[in-house]
């Protein structure tokens with residue numbers, strides 16, 4: 205039985221849908237976050253006669269921490285202690301949470317003004333899949349998924365977006381629980397076994413493994429191939445361009461004529477609204 209064989213990238217040609225994580229898979233969103241933090245702290249430090257914010261500060265105090273923790277740690281490094289404040293403090297309130305919320309506003313401004321360029325290999329992979337009738341969805345923990353997709357020019361590719369706002373509104377557990385990916389499959393009318401999870405983070409790979417998806421495709425943007433494999437990825441690539449060929453022999457062609465030769469795909473893309 206095929207189920208007893210190792211699952212490899214060739215399975216991409218057999219499955220009905222791709223469920224994409226967003227940040228780090230389709231878009232280098234971390235760059236936008238870095239620019240937003242820089243803008244936030246440079247402005248605030250200048251206004252308070254503090255030493256300028258640097259990239260080293262980002263990696264030392266901000267990177268990888270929850271937003272408010274990053275603000276608190278960064279301020280402490282400049283000898284500043286602000287009141288903690290409340291989650292609903294406005295962006296102009298001088299508290300840890302107010303500044304954290306201001307970072308969200310700055311992120312939105314940064315996106316609107318400078319946009320974000322999606323990974324070219326990801327766009328090639330995505331567009332080839334769509335052209336072949338593979339269904340696609342975005343499953344992201346971010347509450348900014350829709351503005352990021354819009355800024356990247358990818359919003360119209362996706363009818364189904366399960367993001368942090370959807371998860372919060374509907375009480376769906378976040379990654380590494382499989383629930384948001386399962387919701388993505390459900391909204392496409394498919395089961396987990398029909399779908400590929402495409403992820404760059406170990407937590408997302410764990411979600412794909414926990415949900416018994418048809419394939420878990422890891423994208424190594426720095427997390428490391430071994431870490432992704434250990435977390436449950438079936439296959440790891442450095443860039444999704446490497447996986448285009450695996451969409452199937454007929455799918456690897458560089459021709460744009462995809463209308464008549466693919467007789468294996470039973471799911472066609474929904475018409476865009």
Ligand SMILES: [Mg+2]
Nearest residue numbers: 225227228404
């Ligand atoms: Mg990611």
